[in-house]
Amino acid sequence: MTQIKAFIFDMDGVLTETNVQHYEAWKILGDEIGIEINPSFNERLKGISRMASLNEILTFGGKQEDYTQAEKEQLATKKNDNYVKMIASMTPDHLFEGVKELFKQLKERNIKIAIGSASKNAPKLVKYLGIEEDIHYIVDANEIEKGKPAPDTFLAAAQAFGLKPEECIGVEDATAGVQAIKSAGMFAIGIGEPQVLSQADTVYKETKDINLEEILTRDNVLVV
Numbered sequence: 001m002t003q004i005k006a007f008i009f010d011m012d013g014v015l016t017e018t019n020v021q022h023y024e025a026w027k028i029l030g031d032e033i034g035i036e037i038n039p040s041f042n043e044r045l046k047g048i049s050r051m052a053s054l055n056e057i058l059t060f061g062g063k064q065e066d067y068t069q070a071e072k073e074q075l076a077t078k079k080n081d082n083y084v085k086m087i088a089s090m091t092p093d094h095l096f097e098g099v100k101e102l103f104k105q106l107k108e109r110n111i112k113i114a115i116g117s118a119s120k121n122a123p124k125l126v127k128y129l130g131i132e133e134d135i136h137y138i139v140d141a142n143e144i145e146k147g148k149p150a151p152d153t154f155l156a157a158a159q160a161f162g163l164k165p166e167e168c169i170g171v172e173d174a175t176a177g178v179q180a181i182k183s184a185g186m187f188a189i190g191i192g193e194p195q196v197l198s199q200a201d202t203v204y205k206e207t208k209d210i211n212l213e214e215i216l217t218r219d220n221v222l223v224v
């Protein structure tokens with residue numbers, strides 16, 4: 001039995017709906033460089049870093065050898081400029097239903113709250129969504145050498161709190177993210193479809209469906 005001391009939340013698709021804006025911004029860039037992406041391909045981009053996403057898109061379009069690293073950096077910046085404009089109008093109203101309540105329940109139990117997002121825009125979103133006061137630690141995606149599905153993002157949060165992986169629970173909507181939580185040795189809550197997030201320990205359709213009591217009373221986790 002392990003006492004759970006921290007929850008590490010992914011941001012995009014777990015706390016708010018930014019997958020749409022990421023997709024739109026990539027789609028605009030794809031159109032510019034002659035690669036048409038679609039929603040089903042977009043599943044592959046969820047959870048992975050900006051450059052990893054661009055590489056996936058270039059490979060999908062058979063153009064992986066067409067750009068130098070410097071040109072790729074420019075393309076990624078272009079996508080990000082559009083994305084940043086798209087999210088600039090976000091407010092606390094865009095926080096998913098149930099998140100505030102969940103944070104409250106975690107705080108009541110002295111469980112720490114971290115953001116473990118691949119997005120370099122996560123601190124900006126935390127501000128727009130008005131949850132700065134709720135978050136004890138935000139993993140800096142700039143400092144993470146190996147992005148999801150590698151465990152580094154989640155381990156960085158555990159380390160910041162001085163906790164063992166088994167004392168942390170990760171929450172993710174992306175396959176790559178669930179893989180990252182599991183390879184970090186943590187309990188994984190998936191948000192979405194069980195068939196897609198088959199590696200997760202438990203899956204809820206939406207963040208608001210997370211049942212803290214149910215999770216913390218499982219026989220492999222314990223909160224005192």
Ligand code: BG6
Binds near residue numbers: 011141
């Ligand atoms: C992840 C998203 O959270 O962050 C990906 O699921 C995104 O779609 C990645 O590409 C990186 O985000 P950013 O804001 O640093 O480009």
Ligand code: MG
Binds near residue numbers: 011014172
């Ligand atoms: Mg996500």
